[in-house]
Amino acid sequence: MPEFPVDIPDEFRHCFYVNGRWTRSDSDRRVTLISPATEEETLTLPLADSTDVERAVTSARIAFETGPWPRMPASERASHLRRLADETRERLPLLAQLWTAQVGAPISFTHQLIHAGQSRFDHFAELAGRYPFSERRPTRQGHARVVREPVGVAALIAPWNATFNIFAHKVPAALAAGCTVVIKSPVESPLDALVIAECAAAAGVPPGVVNVITADAEESAQLVASPEVDKISFTGSVPTGRRIAESVAGRMARATLELGGKSAAIILDDVDLSTALPALTPFTMPFAGQICFAQTRILAPRHRIVEVEEAYTAGVRALTVGDPWDATTDMGPVLNPRQYQRVLDYIEAGRQDGARVLTGGGRSPGLDTGYYIEPTVFADVRPEMKIAREEIFGPVVTVQGYDDIDEAVRLANDTDFGLSGSVFGADAERAFDVALRVTAGHLSVNGFEISPNVPFGGRKMSGYGREGGPEGLAGFLESKSVFMPAS
Structure with a gap:
């Protein structure tokens, strides 16, 4: 097995972090990391069994019921969070x-982009x-005295694509509220949360x-x-989010679900493409399109x-696809063989449905090893097509035309997300x-931005609840009203 390309502490290779200690699992279960760029196995790490899960939950429950964290003054928690933010910054x-x-x-x-995660730790420490x-x-x-109390033990679950940045929306918010947490790492990218544990210690x-x-x-x-x-705070797929919602409903547990997206970028008829497209293009297929907020549907005046089509396609063709460790690379591989085949299947579905490939459409030429897919743009796309309706989670963007603003809004909203x-x-x-007419939780004008002090989250099948800002902190709190007599 090739050496993992990043130096990591020995504890990361063998332990979980439970009750303030690096703890080895009693199980011999392991997960193997595979490089998307080389297809080689690079590292094996512990994988939790049911005993490990129970141990982590019990630790968080005892800390919540008897420990100092939920009971200490908010100013004292803020001091800990400032130190935590400083540790992550390093x-x-x-x-x-x-x-x-x-x-x-x-x-x-x-x-x-890693600085976006850091800014969330700083924000919640200050908040x-x-x-x-x-x-x-x-x-x-x-x-009446209205008191906002921590909801309790929070399970924080993030996907593989931007693990630290997504946990940075959850961890400091839950801690600021006074919750104790069990952070469940994804098997594809388990190391980020272990770094957070090291910082907490x-x-x-x-x-x-x-x-x-x-x-x-x-x-x-x-x-x-x-x-x-x-409380469950989950970011991931719609099917998993639906199962979580069904699971927690029976005991009335709280949940925040940030799920998929099929976001539209509306280009108005008066736009200057020379400024609009450079601002838009980086967010249409960032990280090979494996980001939930990717602006994957471009809606343009007919x-x-x-x-x-010509201007956007020229920008996409200028992207450098290759080794993710090369500083000149704009786009690397998709995650794994399953993701690779899934994206290619969507591209083929687009062809079969009659859409026209403007650029891309297959494996990246000259890259025979690794899960590389050409940045792909489709034209002549109809709203009912699979590529216009389903989240592909790959470097695929559609361009659709509209006749007036009403039609543009209808197209933008014609999605389950x-x-x-x-x-x-x-x-x-x-x-x-x-x-204002687009049914979505997060929009930008003439650019794209996510800020730690502003709520982020979706509507419809994109989930419910918000992360970021005071709204994100409120998601880990319960309100208690105590009526008092006149003094």
């Missing part, structure tokens, strides 16, 4: 390298010190507050179904459709008015 180069090593994201991409965890409201007979977070395991489907279901878990979107136009306020 490890950003490592986290960027792990992102590339585990799932093939280009190193130029990871070094830039924890000023959030209104209690307030007084006047009533007819006196006043270095920051002096009390034992049992942060627990980290790597678990497969059966053990993950056990975690979700545990009666000792009060009288400008050829102009848009409602996660993200964007509008580009010469008049930002006009574009804002169009954005």
Whole structure:
């Protein structure tokens, strides 16, 4: 087996993090990491069994019921979170390298985007010190004290594609609220959460507050179904999100679900393509399209459709596909053989349905090893086509025409998803008015942005609940009202 390309502590290779200690599993189950770029096995790591899951949940429950974390002043938790944020900041180069090593994201991409995760740790550390965890409201007979308390033990579950950045939406928010957590790492990218555990230990977070395991489907279901878990925060696929919702409904546990997307970028008729497309293109198929918020449907005025197709396709053709460790690479491989075949099947479905390939359409030429797919753009796409309706999670974008704004909005909303979107136009306020008509939780005008102080989340099959900002913190709190007599 080739040596793993990133230096990692020995504890990461053999242990989980439970109750403030690096703990070896009693099981001999292991998961093997495979490089998407070379198809070689690079590392084996522990995989949790049912005992490991129970141990992590019990640790979090005891820490919540008897430990100091939920009971300490918010200002004290904020101090711990500031130290935690500082520890993660020191490890950003490592986290960027792990992102590339585990799932093939280009190193130029990871070094830039890893800071988005860091900013979330900083944000919740600051928010924890000023959030209104209690307030007084006047009533007819006196006043009520509204107290916002931590929901309890939270299970935090993230996918493989952007593991640290997604956990950075969940972990500091849950901790700021006073929850204790079980972090369930994905088997494809298990190392990010172990770095967070190392940071928690270095920051002096009390034992049992942060627990980290790597678990497969059966053990993950056990975690979700545990009666000792009060809140599930999950990012991932719609089918898994639906199963989680069904599981927690029976015991009325809380859940935040951030699921898939099929986001539309609406290009208005007055747009300057020379400025709009450079702002849009990086977000149409970032990280080979393996990002939930990718703007995968471009909607353009029909009288400008050829102009848009030609300009956008030229930008896509200029992307460099290759070794993710090369700083000049724009796009690396997709994750694994299953993901590779899934994307190719969608491309073939687009052809069979009558869509026209403007560029790409197969394996990247000259790259015979690794799971590389050409950036692919389809034209002549009809709304009922599979490639226009389903989340592909690969480097595939469709271009569709519209006659007027009403049709553009109808096309944007003609999807089961409602996660993200964007509008580009010469008049930002006009574009804002169009954005208001799109049924999605997160939109941008003349660009694309995600900010730690602004809520992120979806509508329809894209899930429910919000992450980021005070709304993300509120998702880990319960409100209690205590009526008091007049003094």
